[in-house]
Amino acid sequence: MNKSNENTFTCLIVEDEPLSQEILESYINDSPQLLLKGICSDAIMANSILMEEKIELVFLDINMPKMNGIEWVKSLREVPEIIFTTAYPEYAVDGFELNALDYLLKPFSLDRFFKAVNKFMSLQKNLEKSALFLNANISVKSNKKTYLLKTTDLKYIESEGDYLKLHRDEDCLVIHETLKSFQTKLPEKSFLRIHRSFIINLNKVEYFEGNQVCIGNQIIPVASSYRKELIDLLDKSS
Structure with missing residues (x-):
C-alpha cells in the first residue's frame, strides 16, 4: 500500500519474536494512517532509530533481551506514544502507569489492533484541535x-x-x-x-x-x- 508522508503518522515495532514482527508489520501495512519506519528486536536497536527518525507511535513488546519494554520506556527522556504488545497480562498495570495508550494481549486480532490505533488517532485529532487555539x-x-x-x-x-x-x-x-x-x-x-x-x-x-x-x-x-x-x-x- 502506497502511503503519503503528509497524511500518516510514523511508527516503530520493537519486538523480538519474528512471528509477532510479521503480524504487526502486516497490520500496519493495512492501516492507511501509519507509516512503518523500522522493526527492532531489542531496545538498543530502537534507541538508534529514535536518534535518527521522528517516531510518533511505538508498538512495544515487554519481554525482550538486554532490556525489557517497561525499563526501556522509563529510560527515555522523550517518550513517543506507546502501545504495548505482550503475552503476559500481569504487566498491564505497569504499562498503564507509564501512560501507555493501549495494551494488546497476544494473540490479538486485526480488529483489536485497529481499536488501539483509533485511540492514537483520536489523541492526535485532539492535539491538533488544541493547537488551533494556541496564542502567539x-x-x-x-x-x-x-x-x-x-x-x-x-x-x-x-x-x-x-x-x-x-x-x-x-x-x-x-x-x-x-x-x-x-x-x-x-x-x-x-x-x-x-x-x-x-x-x-x-x-x-x-x-x-x-x-x-x-x-x-x-x-x-x-x-x-x-x-x-x-x-x-x-x-x-x-
Missing part, C-alpha cells in the same frame, strides 16, 4: 521570573539535557522543559523540529545547505529524517 504568546519561567514570550521573536529552540535554550534576536532564555513538550505550544506552520535537539522558526531561516540551516549566523544541523519535510516547507514559503 507563550508564558515561560526562567530564573524565577515569568516571561510573556512572543513566538515570532523566537529564532530557534535548543535542547540541552533537561533544559531548553530559547534563542531570540536580543537574548536567550533558559527554561526547564523537554523539547517535545515545548513543541506543542508552538504554531505548527512556523516551527519545525529538524533534529533531536533543535526546533527552528522557519521564518528566520537565512539559508539551507546540505544538512544544515543558518539562522542569525548560527549553523544548526538538520537530521536526515527531517530533511525532506524541511525542504517541502521552505519551498512552500518561497
Whole structure:
C-alpha cells in the first residue's frame, strides 16, 4: 500500500519474536494512517532509530533481551506514544502507569489492533484541535521570573539535557522543559523540529545547505529524517 508522508503518522515495532514482527508489520501495512519506519528486536536497536527518525507511535513488546519494554520506556527522556504488545497480562498495570495508550494481549486480532490505533488517532485529532487555539504568546519561567514570550521573536529552540535554550534576536532564555513538550505550544506552520535537539522558526531561516540551516549566523544541523519535510516547507514559503 502506497502511503503519503503528509497524511500518516510514523511508527516503530520493537519486538523480538519474528512471528509477532510479521503480524504487526502486516497490520500496519493495512492501516492507511501509519507509516512503518523500522522493526527492532531489542531496545538498543530502537534507541538508534529514535536518534535518527521522528517516531510518533511505538508498538512495544515487554519481554525482550538486554532490556525489557517497561525499563526501556522509563529510560527515555522523550517518550513517543506507546502501545504495548505482550503475552503476559500481569504487566498491564505497569504499562498503564507509564501512560501507555493501549495494551494488546497476544494473540490479538486485526480488529483489536485497529481499536488501539483509533485511540492514537483520536489523541492526535485532539492535539491538533488544541493547537488551533494556541496564542502567539507563550508564558515561560526562567530564573524565577515569568516571561510573556512572543513566538515570532523566537529564532530557534535548543535542547540541552533537561533544559531548553530559547534563542531570540536580543537574548536567550533558559527554561526547564523537554523539547517535545515545548513543541506543542508552538504554531505548527512556523516551527519545525529538524533534529533531536533543535526546533527552528522557519521564518528566520537565512539559508539551507546540505544538512544544515543558518539562522542569525548560527549553523544548526538538520537530521536526515527531517530533511525532506524541511525542504517541502521552505519551498512552500518561497
